[in-house]
Amino acid sequence: xxxxxxxxxxxxxxxxxxxxxxxxxxxxxxxxxxLAVWELVGRSGLVSQQMLPGIGAIxxxxxxxxxxxxxxxxxxxxxxxxxxxxxxxxxxxMTVGLLMATRPLxxxxxxxxxxxxxxxxxxxxxxxxxxxxxxGDVSKIFLIFLGCLLPVIVSAYNGARGVxxxxxxxxxxxxxxxxxxxxxxxLPAALPDILAGCRTALAFSFILMVSSEFVIAKDGLGxxxxxxxxxxxxxxxxxxxxxxxxxxxxxxxxxxxxxxxxLRWKEQA
Amino acid sequence: xxADFGIKIEGVSHAYRGAQGQNAVGTLALKQTxxxxxxxxxxxxxxxxxxxxxxxxxxxxxxxxxQTGSISTQKGPVTAPGPDRSIVFQNFAxxxxxxxxxxxxxxxxxxxxPEAECRDIxxxxxxxxxxxxxxxxxxxxxxxxxxxRAAIARTLAVDPDILLMDEPFGAxxxxxxxxxxxxxxxxxxxxxxxxVFVTHDVHEAVFLADRISIMSARPGRIEHQIDTGLGxxxxxxxxxxxxxxxxxxxxxxxxxxxxVLASRGGL
Numbered sequence: 001x002x003x004x005x006x007x008x009x010x011x012x013x014x015x016x017x018x019x020x021x022x023x024x025x026x027x028x029x030x031x032x033x034x035l036a037v038w039e040l041v042g043r044s045g046l047v048s049q050q051m052l053p054g055i056g057a058i059x060x061x062x063x064x065x066x067x068x069x070x071x072x073x074x075x076x077x078x079x080x081x082x083x084x085x086x087x088x089x090x091x092x093x094m095t096v097g098l099l100m101a102t103r104p105l106x107x108x109x110x111x112x113x114x115x116x117x118x119x120x121x122x123x124x125x126x127x128x129x130x131x132x133x134x135x136g137d138v139s140k141i142f143l144i145f146l147g148c149l150l151p152v153i154v155s156a157y158n159g160a161r162g163v164x165x166x167x168x169x170x171x172x173x174x175x176x177x178x179x180x181x182x183x184x185x186x187l188p189a190a191l192p193d194i195l196a197g198c199r200t201a202l203a204f205s206f207i208l209m210v211s212s213e214f215v216i217a218k219d220g221l222g223x224x225x226x227x228x229x230x231x232x233x234x235x236x237x238x239x240x241x242x243x244x245x246x247x248x249x250x251x252x253x254x255x256x257x258x259x260x261x262x263l264r265w266k267e268q269a
Numbered sequence: 270x271x272a273d274f275g276i277k278i279e280g281v282s283h284a285y286r287g288a289q290g291q292n293a294v295g296t297l298a299l300k301q302t303x304x305x306x307x308x309x310x311x312x313x314x315x316x317x318x319x320x321x322x323x324x325x326x327x328x329x330x331x332x333x334x335x336q337t338g339s340i341s342t343q344k345g346p347v348t349a350p351g352p353d354r355s356i357v358f359q360n361f362a363x364x365x366x367x368x369x370x371x372x373x374x375x376x377x378x379x380x381x382x383p384e385a386e387c388r389d390i391x392x393x394x395x396x397x398x399x400x401x402x403x404x405x406x407x408x409x410x411x412x413x414x415x416x417x418r419a420a421i422a423r424t425l426a427v428d429p430d431i432l433l434m435d436e437p438f439g440a441x442x443x444x445x446x447x448x449x450x451x452x453x454x455x456x457x458x459x460x461x462x463x464x465v466f467v468t469h470d471v472h473e474a475v476f477l478a479d480r481i482s483i484m485s486a487r488p489g490r491i492e493h494q495i496d497t498g499l500g501x502x503x504x505x506x507x508x509x510x511x512x513x514x515x516x517x518x519x520x521x522x523x524x525x526x527x528x529v530l531a532s533r534g535g536l
Contacts, residue, residue: 166362169332170420174376174427175352188366265366265407 053235062239070224071243078209078220079247081137085144086205090198093149097156098190102182114153122147123211130216140212140220147208148201155197159190192266195259202255206248274343275431275463276306276329281338282488283324298324300488302338306480309461311454313468313478315520317528321489322467323435329465330356330433342431352376355429359436361416363408369395369419370404376427394422397456414445421453425460434466438473450476454503471521475513476503483523486531493523 025032035055041047042054049057065071099106100114122143133139163186171185187194213222221244228237281302284295298321306312314322327333329340331350340347342354355376363372373391382390395401398418408416417437424432437453438446454477457464468474474481478497485492497516499507507513 164360164362166358166360167364169330169350170356170358170362170423171364171375172332172350173330173352173354173356173433174423175379176375180379185364188364191366263366265409 050234053238057235058238058242061233061235062243065236065239071240074219074221074224074240075243075247078213078222081140081220082144082205082209085141085208086148086201088141089145089148089201089205090152092145093152093197093201094156094187094194096149097153097194098160098182098186100153100157101160101190102186110153114150114157117146118150118154122208126212126215129212135216135218139216140209143212144205144208147204151197151200151204152194153197155193155200156190159193159197160186162193163189192263195262199252199255199259202251203248206244206251210244273308274305275308275310275312276304276465277339277341278302278304278306278325278329279339281325281328281335281340283321283328283333283336297488299328300490302490304482304491306463306465308343309463311457311464311466311477311479313466313474313481314484315468315471315474315481315524316484316489317486317524317531318469319487319531320484320527321487322469322484325484325489326356326433326435326465326467329431330354332356344430352380352427353429354431354433355424355427356433356435357417357420357424357437359439361408361413361420361440363416363420363423365408368405368407369400369411369422372408372419373423373426376423380427390426391422394426395419397425397459398422398452412445413441414449417441417449421456425456429462431463431465434464436468437466439468439470446473451504453477458501469524471524472517475499475516475520476507481520483520483527486527492527495520 038052039055042049042052053061062071096106096110100110101107125143125146129139129143133142167189168181168185171181176184209220210222210225213220214226217223221240225237225240225244228234228240281299282297283299284297286295302321302325304325314325316322324333328335329347331347331354335347344351344353347354364375367375370388370391373394374387377387377390378384392401392404395404398421400415400418400422403411403415403419408419411419417440421437438449441449450473466474466477475497481495481497482491483493483495484490495516497512499510499512499516
């Protein structure tokens with residue numbers, strides 16, 4: 001391939017960073033095309049500027065929100081809720097999933113609940129959760145926790161069930177106890193599956209963060225989208241929506257590079 | 270009996286449950302098996318596939334519970350896996366997220382030895398299997414032969430009384446296999462242990478073992494026991510030794526009989 005041939009040359013004459021930028025542009029070309037189409041449709045008058053504000057208007061609104069501090073404050077509120085809910089879900093989900101895989105009693109008790117709860121849309125619980133926990137942070141964190149919990153449980157359970165039994169036998173014949181097998185063998189062996197489940201949960205946490213803040217919140221990005229929309233400030237509303245998308249994208253990429261670092265033992269195969 | 274036995278197997282039968290649970294008729298893998306393996310003997314279990322030789326090995330290892338009969342070692346009856354009976358599997362079963370050094374150190378850490386001592390003992394065993402320089406490699410970075418060396422080092426490091434080997438070279442290419450056989454025999458000479466080596470390769474069994482048990486087609490029993498009488502030294506010249514060649518042919522005929530029975534049994 002041409003790109004392969006060019007890389008070493010670029011490294012020598014210092015054009016490496018330029019090439020990296022070009023590669024990045026090529027990779028995200030579809031996004032650029034979408035933005036261009038967006039702008040053209042807006043200008044052509046096919047759709048009113050109200051419904052689909054131009055990229056320039058959105059960018060201006062974004063800068064305004066950034067300068068006023070509104071965006072940062074609300075993003076911080078939202079992300080701390082998402083992180084708390086997700087973090088709790090990972091801890092609890094991993095434990096429950098591993099225990100389900102290794103303790104038949106736990107499996108019998110919890111498996112039916114997991115199967116029923118997984119496909120249920122968690123946002124349908126918003127009114128109920130509001131009654132239980134009120135309008136504060138707890139209700140939103142609980143919803144995010146619940147939504148993120150199930151993919152983590154299921155992935156930990158499947159991962160642990162799929163562990164090569166000979167690896168477990170090797171560990172026991174080297175003197176590992178039942179607890180040690182669970183913590184030192186089954187957990188790391190199931191980690192690729194668990195981390196894939198966590199990545200799904202990460203996306204769920206963003207979705208639930210915004211949708212719960214729509215309904216029950218006095219701050220946060222979801223609240224901001226709702227109130228800007230209600231006030232008819234569509235450029236600003238789009239700016240916040242795109243901020244959520246961008247933040248979610250960055251979070252996913254960061255998590256992805258954490259995963260490939262953590263699972264570097266897999267890659268050389 | 271004498272105190273110098275390695276493993277005593279008496280009247281062991283083993284049935285696997287059918288797929289339908291208790292209602293279905295189970296498969297009888299072993300039937301009234303008796304076998305006495307001497308202390309520090311290299312013993313090969315040979316037989317057609319499905320004859321229950323791996324089952325017998327897993328029973329000795331304590332990985333599956335003894336249903337009828339008894340299995341005992343110098344430490345008493347076998348009830349659970351333990352570091353006195355360490356095992357090497359065909360598929361290596363290394364911990365893929367640990368480096369070679371960490372793999373070999375694992376059993377030593379379970380013994381509660383101080384970290385520095387674990388490291389020293391592990392290094393010595395990595396050297397023994399000629400993997401020096403690969404301490405920090407992950408299993409996925411190693412060839413099949415190197416992975417099996419690492420697995421053998423991990424097993425030997427905990428200094429088991431009994432070494433169980435489940436077709437350990439079955440997944441390796443012919444050349445690597447030959448080299449590993451010679452090295453295993455050499456390591457065994459330097460560090461004598463009671464070895465139970467499961468294989469379906471007649472020449473591998475004759476080359477490695479002091480004594481060979483040939484198992485019958487399912488349900489498995491010990492059908493024949495043969496002293497190889499090839500002496501402690503095994504190397505390239507063993508392969509052309511007249512006794513090696515004759516034994517190979519004689520044992521091949523015995524195994525073939527059982528293999529034919531197995532295939533007629535409609536397995």
